[in-house]
Amino acid sequence: MQQTILEIKNLSKSYGETIALANFSLSLKKGEVLGLLGPNGAGKTTLISILSGTLRDFTGSASFKGQDLFSDRRLKNLIGIVPQEMAFYEDLGALENLMFWGGLYDIPKKELKRRALELLAVVELSARAKEPIKKFSGGMKRRLNIAIGLVHQPELLLLDEPTVGIDVQAKVNILDIIRNIGQQGTSVVFTTHQLSEVEQICSRIAIMDKGVVLAEGTLAELIRIVGEKEIVEVSGEFSADAFSAIIRQSDGNGMEILSVTDNQAHLAFADSERIPAMMQHLFKHHLPISDLKIKSPNLEAVFLKMTGRSLRD
Ligand SMILES: Nc1ncnc2c1ncn2[C@@H]1O[C@H](COP(=O)(O)OP(=O)(O)OP(=O)(O)O)[C@@H](O)[C@H]1O
Ligand SMILES: [Mg+2]
Structure with a gap:
């Protein structure tokens, strides 16, 4: 050793x-x-x-x-x-x-x-x-x-x-x-x-x-903390409060919120088949989304999960 x-x-x-x-x-x-x-x-x-x-x-x-x-x-x-x-x-x-x-x-x-x-x-x-x-x-x-x-x-x-x-x-x-x-x-x-x-x-x-x-x-080892999940990065002209309010109105079943800040949020889904329904929910509530990215679990997701904030300077 x-x-x-x-x-x-x-x-x-x-x-x-x-x-x-x-x-x-x-x-x-x-x-x-x-x-x-x-x-x-x-x-x-x-x-x-x-x-x-x-x-x-x-x-x-x-x-x-x-x-x-x-x-x-x-x-x-x-x-x-x-x-x-x-x-x-x-x-x-x-x-x-x-x-x-x-x-x-x-x-x-x-x-x-x-x-x-x-x-x-x-x-x-x-x-x-x-x-x-x-x-x-x-x-x-x-x-x-x-x-x-x-x-x-x-x-x-x-x-x-x-x-x-x-x-x-x-x-x-x-x-x-x-x-x-x-x-x-x-x-x-x-x-x-x-x-x-x-x-x-x-x-x-x-x-x-x-x-x-x-x-x-x-x-x-760190990536295992997030587990086998799909990470969805949602970007747009929204506030953290507006995003959180809309998310609260969804059934949220099987989804984990990794981070929510003004203009960007990260969600983790154990079952990727649930992603379209969540997106529909966000659009239905007129959340101004400009970009959506689906990612595999990575260090960024671990960081977001642990700190709730992103690392951007
Ligand atoms: N000389 C100081 N007087 C008062 N507060 C300080 C001083 N130095 C650091 N702090 C505070 O202590 C905390 C930690 O600061 P520190 O500089 O160690 O962070 P850091 O991780 O190096 O940040 P950065 O990535 O910006 O370099 C911060 O809240 C900072 O405002
Ligand atoms: Mg420093």
Whole structure:
């Protein structure tokens, strides 16, 4: 059995009246790439900040390789952080930035330079190593950010939304890098809003909202939560209240409401033969529908079922 590398137990954190984490618990095994999926405000950055030691005044515990992460400061050197908000010296080049951030660790200079050059190659920035960061595109900055998180050869890498604000090609590139890091034995936790990203590269997925983990498992395990159902996505110019009111007037037999928001709702049917009658019911009540999609159970359906909301930015 794989060794548990990180065990988070009952982490709670509030900002005044706002509860960001509420008895959050999660464990990670060595070599796993865990995708932590959560909508805006779910508590992802709060979690990463606590684990990286930049946020205080919380309760709960976390052990890393069996030791208390919060009392043994040396353990921090075994963890790499790729924060949501990037911090660089914009006038310096990529290599200089890597040398600076790596210099905060106890690494002999020659070895540090070797690693910095190697990492620039991994994130495909070797050709731009000396150019000031301020000339970099968003995707290039994200890649450099990952290299900085890896410069001290951590055993665990925590990435907070590493693919936000970049184009599709740059995203693919970053996902490849993360997948390779995992394959080389480094454990990875990365947070995201993007369902497709976790589907593509994660060995395990945790869905969180409002500071707690709502479900976790492999993709197949999570999809089983929804079961063998047909998912109907209804879109149109309607309010959540109007949709709910009309749905309440149907017999609803055998149908599960996964989510209802303004302009979109998701329904799950155990028996697909019931779908036409439900659609007729919606049309009969003049619900302004512009689009209808029938889908097989997928991660999106699980997410909707667990959180009641969609992940769109
Ligand atoms: N410095 C702060 N002061 C007050 N409230 C905060 C602060 N930071 C976060 N919060 C609140 O805590 C909750 C969790 O925020 P957090 O940034 O951890 O969420 P997130 O999952 O990272 O969201 P996003 O996807 O938008 O990055 C939110 O309700 C947020 O408004
Ligand atoms: Mg965040």
